[in-house]
Each structure stands twice: as structure tokens, then as C-alpha cells.
Amino acid sequence: MNEDQKGELYALLEYPWDSSLGQPGLWETVNAHRKDIFTEHKLWMDLKENQIKQFTQCTDFEVKKPWLLHGKWVK
Numbered sequence: 606m607n608e609d610q611k612g613e614l615y616a617l618l619e620y621p622w623d624s625s626l627g628q629p630g631l632w633e634t635v636n637a638h639r640k641d642i643f644t645e646h647k648l649w650m651d652l653k654e655n656q657i658k659q660f661t662q663c664t665d666f667e668v669k670k671p672w673l674l675h676g677k678w679v680k
Contacts, residue, residue, distance in 0.1 A: 606638055609649060616643035618650040625650075626659050 609617045616639055625631060639648065652660060652668075660668050 606635070606643065608643065608646065611649075614643075614646045615649035616646040618648060620650065623653070623656060623659075625656065 606616045606618050609615045618635060620631070622628075635648070639646065657668060
């Protein structure tokens with residue numbers, strides 16, 4: 606996790622695999638780091654399209670409309 610600022614402080618979680626919702630211990634580790642290191646931060650996670658579908662079915666997360674931070678859209 607890295608610190609980023611987009612108007613507010615965020616802890617940017619980079620997890621490129623599709624197993625983020627089912628990976629044992631992942632969210633416990635993320636939450637422990639947020640409590641110990643990133644105490645003032647909201648969690649930010651970039652998701653791939655198939656991950657967005659998984660997260661929108663989970664009520665523990667708020668998935669906002671995607672937007673492009675840097676780079677370019679590829680068709």
C-alpha cells in the first residue's frame with residue numbers, strides 16, 4: 606500500500622490478481638496496515654473490469670464510477 610492524495614488522503618492498494626475477495630487473510634492485513642500506518646486515509650483500489658463486477662456484488666465496498674488518473678484508454 607502506498608500513500609496518494611486526490612483531494613483526500615488515500616492508501617492505494619495494488620493487488621493485480623483476481624482473487625482479492627477470496628484471498629485468505631488479505632483484508633485482515635489491509636485493515637491492520639490502515640489502522641497502524643494509514644490512520645487518516647481512505648482505501649483506494651484500482652480494479653479491472655471483472656473485479657468491478659465482483660466488488661459491486663459485495664455490500665462491504667462502495668464502488669464509484671471509474672475514471673482515468675493517468676495514461677490513456679485502450680480500445
